[in-house]
Amino acid sequence: MTHFTQKDIDEMHHVYKINLINSCSGYKSANLIGTKSSEGITNVAIFSSVTHIGSAPAILGFFLRPNTVTRNTYDNIRETGYYSINHVHENILMEAHHTSAKYDKTISEFDKTLLEEDYKGNYLVPFVKDAPVQIAMKYIEEYPIKVNNTILVIGEIQDLYLADNLLEPDGFIDLSKANVASINGLDGYTIPKLKSRLAYQRPKI
Template identity: 45%
Template sequence: MQLQKEEIDQLERKFRLNLINSISGIKPANLIGTKSQSDQENVAIFSSVVHLGSNPAQLGFIMRPQTEIPRDTYPNILNSGFYTINHISESFIKKAHFTSAKLKRGDSEFERMKLEPEYLDNFFAPFVKESAVKIGMKYQESIPLPNGCLFVIGSVEIIHLPDHIINELGQVDLNGYAGVGISGLNSYYGLNKLATFPYVREEEIPDFE
């Protein structure tokens, strides 16, 4: 298949949606947990979390346009200033996926999907107890994107993860907790470590054939 921009624009809507969402490859699978000022807990799945820098430690993610009736995640982040990022494992893929449903405002995905909120170190926002890797975030800023989405930037405040999935270099072993990735909007893949290579210096580049 070969498609020019004009042909892409003319594709059937759902086909184009699935195609463009999946051609970027495997994306991280995370649940973002928030809580309102009235203590209403919410959690939603995101596949757009990215590393921004390690000093200071910052992560970002993309929020859909807020032009319609806003869902709970973004207002909760703005009002409280805190949220959590929680890795998804194979054991609760289905529950995590269904947090994408548009519930009535005020309904909790934790309750509907039978996920357990967990509070650690007096952090305001709830973590997902089932998750192996839990990250507490403090909201920094939102950058408007050309398509109406928002790029939300936060600082890493707390990290919780089992000792056995991190090595002496600080690298997290995604195999160690059966982490998963997302392709497109609704296809999930297991993650298997294939190799680890050294930091690349020009003089150490091998002779490839």
């Protein structure tokens, strides 16, 4: 096996280290987070750090890089208190990836890509049209990660919208039916397929 020590990692070229460490944790979710500023300018950006925190209450978290530069998503969430989470699927990979480009807050990524805004209920924040899973989120709290100055943002699910035929009788959402993408590292995309579902495990007697 290829082996890297902590010293090896510390001394790596910056880009090589970023690619290596972002890949070693495994496949990550691919989501577009939609927000709108208090001035009414929409924003959509790709995130690979959305994660389940708990089901009662139904809360999800995501990590933000250090706010040493402008973070439009974060600023908009703090201004309005709401945002949307939208699953990336196979047909929008290129457009979704382009939202990682750093545009000024006066420019909407929706205007620079083929992604389309979608609005549901009374929410002022945009969802991504045709995303198979769309989640309306309310900001709850955040936690600073001191070791690298990142932020864990925690929100509560307000409404959950699913494309037809994804929901199984027991509540399981079969994402493979919608060709939902996963991210490998920073820029590697894959479309996983469901292999099997295994029963709840108990200790062997």
